Amino acid sequence: MRAIDLYAGIGGWSLGLRLAGVEVVDSYEWWQPAVDTHNGNHGGELNPTDVRRLKLEDLPSNIDLVVGSPPCTEFSYSNRGGGGDLDEGLKDLVRFLEVVEHLKPKFWVLENVPRVAQVLERGMRDEAHPLYRFRDLGMQIEIIDFSEYGTPQSRRRCIAGNIPFDLVKAYRPRLPRRTLGDVVEAINAKGDIVDPLWGCVLPAAKVTERENEGALNAEELRMNREAKTYHPVYNNMAFPDVMDLPARTVTATCTRVSRESIVIGDSAAGFRRLSIRERASLQGFPITYQFYARSFPEKAKMVGNAIPPTFTYLVAWAAQGVSAEDLIPFAEAGQSLCRPEKAAPVTPPTTEGRTYPAGRSFRAALPGLRFKSGMRFELANGRGREQDWQVRFFFGPSIDVREIILDGDLLSELRKSPLIRAMLMALGVEFANVDQVLQTSSPGALQTAWSHRDSGLGPYQVADLLGELAGRVHQRLLSAATDDHHAVIGYVMEAAAEGEEGDSIPGSKKLTTHALPILSGLLVGAWFNTLPWHRLQKAVA
Known part of the structure; x- marks a missing residue:
């Protein structure tokens, strides 16, 4: 099959598709660090591209599968408490579906935050809605938790398209159930590191992004604990995070004191946030994957924004009609993975704040x-x-x-x-x-x-x-x-x-x-x- 990847990010779609034997003909992404990471891991020469400005006639022909993850910022409830510009976000949904309508692939699939499901459902029934004209694309809308599909992270997302969803769901009993503890233990092993999902092996010295942040200080610990266990509005979270369950959602932006941060450890050894490698593994990326960014927060952003390749791998097999019995396990597919020759730059983890603005709010x-x-x-x-x-x-x-x-x-x-x-x-x-x-x-x-x-x-x-x-x-x-x-x-x-x-x-x-x-x-x-x-x-x- 031939595919294109719109709003490609760092390559979560492309990796899963390629491991399942799908040829990714072209990918399109505008953020330079993500483009660099995509190129570095997939051997491409992509240039930053604004999908909104793509000319439909310049797209490759004979495409069987269109995939992509349009920006979710305007739809996310974490953006201004859900007060994003929905009309602005709609522009990318419309553009994605325009490409699908133009190329007429056999299959297409779009990933975004759960709130987008409501937007799409309304668009399919409201004649005045900008999405109504795409109602004949055979859209099925599902809310899927990736932890049920082999990803060691509870990450609920809207998946919309015309792929064989029943076949994707049939894969679930055959998929590994990994936890936060499985990932942390694997990434911090001595000697050889065995990927907890894909099974590939690298010497510890060859696995990048394992640098851990320093432990939270007393003030950070207090702020973190209270944001999770005593929040005045939202439901309580465990503190520290539970190790024998899939992790909570890995987010693109979080600080050492934010409610969204995943925190592990104990009172004796100290509590810390996750390394970039631990986050990437929770997102389903293999230990061979490199993140070509200039800072720790930039790497955290690109990882948190990605779609897990563990799930895109399943989509690719479903699009090819492969039965659950014939599905090649992650650990077998991952044996072909190797680290790119160029290692990602070392970026020191975020450190505790020494001083803050004089008007720091409390x-x-x-x-x-x-x-x-x-x-x-x-x-x-x-x-x-x-x-x-x-x-x-x-x-x-x-x-x-x-x-x-x-x-x-x-x-x-x-x-x-x-x-x-x-x-x-x-x-x-x-x-x-x-x-x-x-x-x-x-x-x-x-x-x-x-x-x-x-x-x-x-x-x-x-x-x-x-x-x-x-x-x-x-x-x-x-x-x-x-x-x-x-x-x-x-x-x-x-x-x-x-x-x-x-x-x-x-x-x-x-x-x-x-x-x-x-x-x-x-x-x-x-x-x-x-x-x-x-x-x-x-x-x-």
Whole structure:
């Protein structure tokens, strides 16, 4: 079969197709590092090409298979929270299908993020949609998790086309089930490295991209752990990542402290992110594959954007009508793989940040005051403005988030309650102790410590202090309000209704369920926000 590869990236489509005996006549990609990587591994002489500007008459003829992965940025929910320019993204989908319509191949297949399935489905039924004119191309739309097809990574993608999907699915029982632990163990072996998927073998010294990042420092560890296990909106993730399951999705962009980072290790040896080689292997690329980029982040981007060749290999066999019984296993097909003569340049891994912008932003939920579904108390610095270190409380559904302003007015109103006045008097020493710790710093000094320009009290320490204080308030209220729980609910609901019109308060059920800890947070947050500490501007040595 003869194929062309549109939006080719670093060659995930081309590698899988070629290993299955398909001739890839031409590939088209615009990003220079990806072009260099494609050429270096496939022996080609591609030049950067904008697929949108391709002239249809310049395309090769007699093509049996058109494949490709149009850019997913505008469709991805990780891009501006799903607020990408869908019309811009549509241009590449239209262009891909224009090529298919022009070449009339026997088979075609497109890969993209799951959200594209909705776009394609709407396009096939809406006469006014730009994709409607391609409704006769025999499009079938599937959401496929590559971990079910031999890739050691849970990666859900939209696969659309007219390939024999039933045949692809028939391959599943014959495919290996590899885990994150399998990949990490194989890549970090001593002596010869045996590819955990493709079976090819190289001496450890010949396997590039095995340089590991340094362990996460205490601050990075805290940020990483909290983003995964205490995120106010999204579901919890395991920390560290589970080794005996397929990995989570390998992403194109992530930092040492981002929620998307895959982190492995333990408290004794330290926690680290994955090397480029480990990421590439999770993406189904063999240990022979080279990544010709100028930096670690650039390599991470090209790997994270790729389609696993383990899956494209299966597509190629299905297009040729090969049965599950006759499918050549990955480990057998991989015996022909060898490393290109030119090794990829060595690019040092990302290191921990030493200093940060003076206005580095901070935002963290207070321990013990996390209620999921977006309801939380958080300490934030107003995007680096040192006078803006405040505790804020948010509640309500994501489409209608509300805030209770934690200020002197709220504190005065709450102090009218005999129950609360008595509690504040009983815990006066506890509040004074926290105030005393804060006096060792100032808003400006706290910001300086957060930007690593000086040592001293840090914002996570402040968040912990306030969370612990709220916990003690909660315990006191719990014992004092046994017979007055309705009053506690009333204080919370009255605060939530402040400034609202009508009787409906979003998230009222959750507010009443967690009334005691919420009241504790309201008291501590309003107390903190009105402290004279906020007016301190101590000189920082």
